[in-house]
Amino acid sequence: MPLLDEIVAEIAEEMGSYSERGEVASYIPELARVDPRHFGIAVIDADGNAHVGGDADMPFSIQSISKVFTLTLALGKAGDRLWRRVGREPSGSAFNSIVLLENEKGIPRNPFINAGAIAVTDLILSGHQPREALGEILHFMRFLADDPSIAIDEAVAASEQRTGFRNAALANYMKSFGVLDNPVDYTLGVYFHHCAIAMSCRQLAMAGRFLASQGRNPSTGHRVVQPERARRINAIMLTCGHYDGSGEFAYRVGLPGKSGVGGGILAVAPGKASIAVWAPGLDANGNSHLGRIALEALTRRMGWSIFGA
Numbered sequence: 001m002p003l004l005d006e007i008v009a010e011i012a013e014e015m016g017s018y019s020e021r022g023e024v025a026s027y028i029p030e031l032a033r034v035d036p037r038h039f040g041i042a043v044i045d046a047d048g049n050a051h052v053g054g055d056a057d058m059p060f061s062i063q064s065i066s067k068v069f070t071l072t073l074a075l076g077k078a079g080d081r082l083w084r085r086v087g088r089e090p091s092g093s094a095f096n097s098i099v100l101l102e103n104e105k106g107i108p109r110n111p112f113i114n115a116g117a118i119a120v121t122d123l124i125l126s127g128h129q130p131r132e133a134l135g136e137i138l139h140f141m142r143f144l145a146d147d148p149s150i151a152i153d154e155a156v157a158a159s160e161q162r163t164g165f166r167n168a169a170l171a172n173y174m175k176s177f178g179v180l181d182n183p184v185d186y187t188l189g190v191y192f193h194h195c196a197i198a199m200s201c202r203q204l205a206m207a208g209r210f211l212a213s214q215g216r217n218p219s220t221g222h223r224v225v226q227p228e229r230a231r232r233i234n235a236i237m238l239t240c241g242h243y244d245g246s247g248e249f250a251y252r253v254g255l256p257g258k259s260g261v262g263g264g265i266l267a268v269a270p271g272k273a274s275i276a277v278w279a280p281g282l283d284a285n286g287n288s289h290l291g292r293i294a295l296e297a298l299t300r301r302m303g304w305s306i307f308g309a
């Protein structure tokens with residue numbers, strides 16, 4: 001699709017000239033070292049062709065984007081039982097907020113805020129050793145992206161493990177309500193490590209293909225999840241994937257999307273494409289500032305918003 005190639009190249013070039021790039025996350029010390037001038041974009045279309053621009057092959061910390069994949073895995077294990085320990089409504093508060101937990105009996109609003117993702121990780125652990133659970137998550141990422149080289153950035157994981165007091169508070173608080181089954185340090189260890197998986201835009205867009213193609217890996221025809229499950233994961237990405245910036249993302253971009261504080265965003269244009277962008281500078285909600293601008297430009301030019309042209 002030459003048009004798509006041109007648009008992706010144009011966007012990569014335009015993003016290079018922005019001076020307002022947001023702030024790189026600094027509460028995880030290792031992420032503060034990343035150069036805010038990076039920009040990458042990868043679009044895998046419905047025929048499996050990759051259209052890339054900028055630093056599309058440079059690995060970055062996927063952080064909360066991993067929550068899409070842990071949710072998928074946990075749903076595979078627990079099915080609808082998962083929804084007993086986590087809700088599926090937007091929280092309207094920050095990704096690491098604790099405020100709603102007290103009134104809601106330790107049940108997090110959705111699987112994409114930190115508390116919800118920690119509860120989902122706990123379900124994947126379910127009695128296994130942290131190493132086994134992590135191995136399973138990594139194996140799933142490599143399988144989806146069709147790339148055995150995907151790995152965890154141990155320096156990022158260790159950095160968050162040292163400084164993740166807020167997440168430790170969320171996990172302990174949920175544990176006090178009986179929402180977590182495993183030892184808190186096991187669950188947190190797995191959570192910090194899956195957030196520290198490093199992937200490039202190309203690898204992420206590859207991993208997201210099943211969400212754009214009704215649950216199937218389009219190149220092998222392999223079913224990852226049922227179409228209904230893919231649709232529902234997309235729905236939660238749309239409503240909750242950008243925390244208290246989810247409304248703004250839907251308004252401007254109009255696609256299911258999941259951000260991470262490493263500056264990545266995975267977005268899904270159902271039936272059309274799986275898209276990953278990366279720009280490390282964040283806005284006030286902790287979502288990639290330029291990443292959102294780039295996706296807005298892409299969906300506008302391609303007419304891909306799920307809400308119409």
Ligand SMILES: NC(=O)CC[C@H](N)C(=O)O
Nearest residue numbers: 063064095114195260261
């Ligand atoms: N929004 C994010 O990407 C947050 C993930 C990060 N690992 C944290 O728990 O704080």
